[in-house]
Amino acid sequence: MAKSLRVDEVSGKMRERGWTQAHLAQQVGVTSQTVTNWMKGRDFPRPTALLKLAVTLGLAFENLVDPGGVTEPVIAFRKKAGTKTTDHHISKARGMGHLLKPLVALLSETRQLRTLITSPDCEYAPLRKAVEQTRAELGIGQHAVLSYSHLIGQFQKNAAILVPVLWGKKDRHENALHIRLPEEDVTFVYLNLDVKLEDFKFWIAHELAHVYTPELAGSEEGEDFADAFAGALLFPxxxxxxxxxxxxxxxxxxxxxxxxxxxxxxxxxxxxxxxxxxxxxxxxxxxxxxxxxxxxxxxxxxVASTTVSEALFEPMPPDANSYISVASSVFQSEFFVALERLVKEQGVGAGYIQQVLDIPLKDSVSVHRALAV
Known part of the structure; x- marks a missing residue:
């Protein structure tokens, strides 16, 4: 079954605004007949039009689209004791994933030859072997200190885009979010910078394990392996x-x-x-x-701990330009480069940035202003 718009949600937002289908078409930049075809299920918006529709109506993806039988984004929250991943968490993250799709075409071409752990196993001996092979590929010995640059460089080489975010000090699994787009074969990894510096390297290594084992992402088995691999990779x-x-x-x-x-x-x-x-x-x-x-x-x-954001930015909180600069330079992320192109070439607004970064509207306005210059 193909995906389709949730017509009742779209109609409700149109009624709130007193809009006709013709007015909605004008706002989105399509013909009235195109909107009619969407509403009758004859056609489905292209990614760019879907993005504009979501932002124009102020609808999150899960409220705008009935996905039907299409391939959904694969979601992995870092498992943390005492937390529960609800349907709302998954639905919201999948919505973010669908809205990320227009960015993919603006990224650099991805490598076809990637690092994969073909037989992931949490048992001591096979895990030790996987770590030895990984460190050998990175060009460092088993006693050597694994640096942030070693880890960060692996994401770029494996079609995984790091998205550093400032989500505040949360004692929950939202501190790390993994969104894989199977059809596009690209992964977006959100890392909350408002966490303890001493924990951050472990979280990056945990997310790298997901990148190395894409078939396990989103499963309990995948979370267990990612934790085991991260610890063994950092301290073999x-x-x-x-x-x-x-x-x-x-x-x-x-x-x-x-x-x-x-x-x-x-x-x-x-x-x-x-x-x-x-x-x-x-x-x-x-x-x-x-x-x-x-x-x-x-x-x-x-022991009083410094957060990653406090170590990176002075003063806190950073302005939008400083935040974007660190994302690109420190984390080697193409995210804001692609987002800037989307803003300038396709005219997306702050509402889109708010949804794909899951940040307050005032912060998304600041980021949008910095990218639009």
Missing amino acids: HECAEAAYRDAAGRVKSGVITALARYATQHEVSLNTVHQQVKRFAKNSGLPPLPVEDRTIHQVRNR
Whole structure:
């Protein structure tokens, strides 16, 4: 079944405004007959017209379109204990995905040869092998510190567009959102910059795992593998072994001090080091270190943490030009380059930016103004 407009929603918005189909056609830039064909289900708007229709009527995609049997965007929220991904979360993210489609044609041509993990497995041995192969492809050894540039560069090489956003300090899974467009073979990865700096590298590695395993994105299995891969990639077997040997035999406070030193050296969280050392000890048949997960979290929570946005921008909050500049330079993202073309060449407004970035209207107006200059 082909997708079609939700005619009742469109008609309701037209009634609110006192518009006829002819007036709507004028606003969208099509003929009256075209709108008639849409309303009768004879035809469906092209991506650009659909975008203008959504913005003109102020309708989110899920309220504008009945998708029928078409291929939907694949959505993955980072799993977080205590949170629940509802139908509303998925529907809203899919709507964002559909509205992102006009941007794809404005991106650079994507590589056909990409990095794939063909047999993803959370068990220790196969995961270790996948990490070894990945680090070898990146040109770094197993003891080396994995930098942000190593991770960020992999997204661009694998047709994944990073979209840094300022969504505030949320203790929920909206801090990372993965939207894959199967038909276009492009992925958009939203990363909230208003999070702790020490956690951010793990989240980027988690999202990279989704890019490497597209067939698992959106599944519980995919989330479990992404978490396992991220930890092992950032602090692999060889590092975990060294940390265990260093911490073994110490009292609890000494263990924490030793693990914290490795966390600082590798620019990852104390919890990442702790979890990887635990996995190493269990796999090697060694006794666990005398420190519990709860203690590690308590230590972390006592330390004041800088957010990524605070580290990148001075002062906070940044103006639109600074925000766009960082997205392009630091995160090597084509997102705002393509968005600028869409604004200038097709005349999309702030309402579209509000929907695809999921930000307040006043912020989208500022971004639109910066792109339209």
